[in-house]
Amino acid sequence: MMANNEADLIVFHRNLRIQDNEALSYGSIRQNYKCIYVFDEAYWSGNGKSLRQLYFLKDCLRELDNSLKKINSKLEIFIGNYIEFHKSLLNNKFTLHFNYSTDIEYYKSQFTQFLKLAKHQYEIKVYNDFGVQRENFDRDQWSRFWENQMNKPLCPEPKINKASHDRSYLSTHTVEEFINKYIDIQKPDFIEIQPGGSSKAEHLLETFFNERCNGYRTKMSNPFDAKDSCSRLSPHFSFGTISIRSVYQKLKKEYFKSNFKSDLYSFKKRLHWHCHFIQKFEAEPDIEYNSMHSMCDNLRPSEDQELIEKWIKGETGYPFLDACIHHLRRYGWINFRMRAMIMSFASYNLWQPWQKTSPLLAELFVDYEPGIHISQVQMQSGVTGINLPRIYSVLKQSRDQDPEASFIRKELPELSDESNENIHNATMDVDYPNKIVDLRSSSANARDKIWGIRKSDQFKQIAKEVYIKHGSRMKQRRR
Numbered sequence: 001m002m003a004n005n006e007a008d009l010i011v012f013h014r015n016l017r018i019q020d021n022e023a024l025s026y027g028s029i030r031q032n033y034k035c036i037y038v039f040d041e042a043y044w045s046g047n048g049k050s051l052r053q054l055y056f057l058k059d060c061l062r063e064l065d066n067s068l069k070k071i072n073s074k075l076e077i078f079i080g081n082y083i084e085f086h087k088s089l090l091n092n093k094f095t096l097h098f099n100y101s102t103d104i105e106y107y108k109s110q111f112t113q114f115l116k117l118a119k120h121q122y123e124i125k126v127y128n129d130f131g132v133q134r135e136n137f138d139r140d141q142w143s144r145f146w147e148n149q150m151n152k153p154l155c156p157e158p159k160i161n162k163a164s165h166d167r168s169y170l171s172t173h174t175v176e177e178f179i180n181k182y183i184d185i186q187k188p189d190f191i192e193i194q195p196g197g198s199s200k201a202e203h204l205l206e207t208f209f210n211e212r213c214n215g216y217r218t219k220m221s222n223p224f225d226a227k228d229s230c231s232r233l234s235p236h237f238s239f240g241t242i243s244i245r246s247v248y249q250k251l252k253k254e255y256f257k258s259n260f261k262s263d264l265y266s267f268k269k270r271l272h273w274h275c276h277f278i279q280k281f282e283a284e285p286d287i288e289y290n291s292m293h294s295m296c297d298n299l300r301p302s303e304d305q306e307l308i309e310k311w312i313k314g315e316t317g318y319p320f321l322d323a324c325i326h327h328l329r330r331y332g333w334i335n336f337r338m339r340a341m342i343m344s345f346a347s348y349n350l351w352q353p354w355q356k357t358s359p360l361l362a363e364l365f366v367d368y369e370p371g372i373h374i375s376q377v378q379m380q381s382g383v384t385g386i387n388l389p390r391i392y393s394v395l396k397q398s399r400d401q402d403p404e405a406s407f408i409r410k411e412l413p414e415l416s417d418e419s420n421e422n423i424h425n426a427t428m429d430v431d432y433p434n435k436i437v438d439l440r441s442s443s444a445n446a447r448d449k450i451w452g453i454r455k456s457d458q459f460k461q462i463a464k465e466v467y468i469k470h471g472s473r474m475k476q477r478r479r
């Protein structure tokens with residue numbers, strides 16, 4: 001039993017790494033510690049969560065467990081929610097260490113309840129995980145805070161555990177028991193997703209800096225090239241198998257000797273965006289369900305389930321859009337521009353409420369990161385009030401991003417004999433789903449509605465308030 005307060009319990013959530021992990025680093029100092037991952041089935045069936053993300057998690061837990069074993073520790077899996085976890089601690093005396101995580105409402109409320117229940121019994125330490133301000137949030141100073149956070153020295157390596165492995169005080173599973181019982185019994189709904197784990201993240205970073213980033217700035221726009229030319233670090237950031245700070249510091253070193261400076265500069269900006277978007281969600285968790293601009297929630301009052309289903313299955317009658325969705329369903333990733341186009345189609349052309357479509361799209365992403373996803377979904381639906389609405393034309397994107405229709409034919413082999421022209425015009429000779437909406441009239445309708453609401457003084461006043469809370473100050477400072 002852990003019977004004295006010299007022992008530490010390190011609780012992992014979305015920080016599944018050894019390097020630059022504050023909770024692990026500081027929790028291991030006394031060399032008498034246990035490492036726990038809390039697996040809560042309700043969290044995993046929550047808003048936007050899915051099996052493909054669980055499959056990625058499985059690789060991360062395995063690698064973390066193996067790495068911990070090298071320092072005489074291991075990862076134990078507690079099955080249950082945070083309230084049950086609190087009960088199972090049974091007043092043993094130890095210090096608990098967590099890395100803070102900005103996450104969906106369910107997690108936030110569980111974690112808050114846990115802290116309330118546990119704070120009088122245990123010493124609890126909660127560390128910042130990356131560039132998000134938890135307290136004293138100040139948008140004007142945010143970029144400075146971010147730079148400071150990114151430039152801090154990495155945490156010391158965790159120390160070797162000297163305590164014996166003892167499972168009797170807390171009922172846990174080994175990683176393998178957990179995987180067999182909770183993940184492997186479920187049949188995957190994808191073809192191939194990226195593998196998880198810190199070694200994979202390090203490898204991606206190295207190959208990106210050495211060669212893959214060549215042309216990143218332009219290649220990121222089309223789904224074919226982007227697959228190899230983007231860093232592909234997003235699921236690793238979401239599961240915390242690599243720290244943003246370590247990536248940022250390596251990038252700074254790499255930048256000076258690299259032949260691809262403009263590409264790496266674009267990459268650097270995106271590391272900043274990562275935290276900038278998550279900060280919005282941290283500062284205003286209600287945006288999980290409400291539009292940033294309160295007047296925009298009345299725009300799309302009802303949903304059409306049949307339309308939504310055809311959209312998310314890639315049966316819209318527009319081949320490029322369908323191909324992108326099929327690709328996403330198969331591999332769990334697609335580039336930024338295509339994500340934006342998919343969302344724009346649902347919100348503008350189909351005029352569906354983003355609250356209904358957002359979780360369905362999130363479930364398809366292995367890299368689902370609520371803070372980025374929700375902010376981006378709202379931007380691409382024209383409901384933030386502070387970003388100019390942009391309606392993507394799926395036909396224009398088809399010609400621009402896949403002129404030879406090779407990506408489309410790969411994803412939709414039934415169109416292999418169809419001409420490029422027919423494919424780009426969405427007027428196929430072969431049997432293909434009918435178009436679920438007319439592009440021109442639905443875009444015009446959406447433009448009228450979205451610009452109509454933006455004209456009023458009341459809209460502008462609320463938009464100002466949104467800007468003060470969430471708007472980037474980067475442009476202002478440059479001026």
Ligand SMILES: Cc1cc2nc3c(=O)[nH]c(=O)nc-3n(C[C@H](O)[C@H](O)[C@H](O)COP(=O)(O)OP(=O)(O)OC[C@H]3O[C@@H](n4cnc5c(N)ncnc54)[C@H](O)[C@@H]3O)c2cc1C
Pocket residue numbers: 220230231232233234235237238267270271273274275277334335336337339340343362365367368369370372373374376377380
């Ligand atoms: C509707 C929609 C939903 C999205 N949902 C998610 C999501 O759930 N999880 C997620 O990580 N990204 C999301 N994005 C942002 C972006 O598409 C992905 O971050 C990117 O495609 C991931 O691939 P990468 O790691 O190779 O990116 P890279 O281009 O190599 O960029 C490096 C990192 O920068 C960050 N980044 C890149 N673009 C953005 C952006 N526009 N906003 C914020 N951060 C960015 C990511 O952390 C990314 O891993 C979404 C975009 C849209 C339009």
